[in-house]
Amino acid sequence: MRYHTRKVVKPGDLNPNETLFGGRLLEWIDEEAALYGVIQLENKRVVTKFMSEINFVSSAVQGDIVEIGMDVVKFGNTSLVLKCTVRNKLTRKTIINVENITLVNLDENGRPTPHGKTKIEYVKDRLAQD
Structure with a gap:
């Protein structure tokens, strides 16, 4: 799993239980997946089509630093399937797992x-080809 983005949990990210609101975390995951898809597919017109079961493993609290990891599961003809794990940066404790995020490449x-x-392409490798 490659971890690309870190977020600090702020007061506005909390639910009434004073833990990270699941909706906020899903927003961060969807945004990270979209960015990953745009970079991999080299097209800004990429949308989320599907998210599989979401497994909340543990919670995060104000001040925690969370990191979002994405890996490619497979490349379809018009799609890209990713998996995601979000974990606490300092403790490495998993917060959430999403096994399947399907993105679709649009015209x-x-x-x-x-x-x-x-296959996965890294920007540094693309730059080396220019």
């Missing part, structure tokens, strides 16, 4: 379009 008319990708 300028909003229709699914083939992306032609078959």
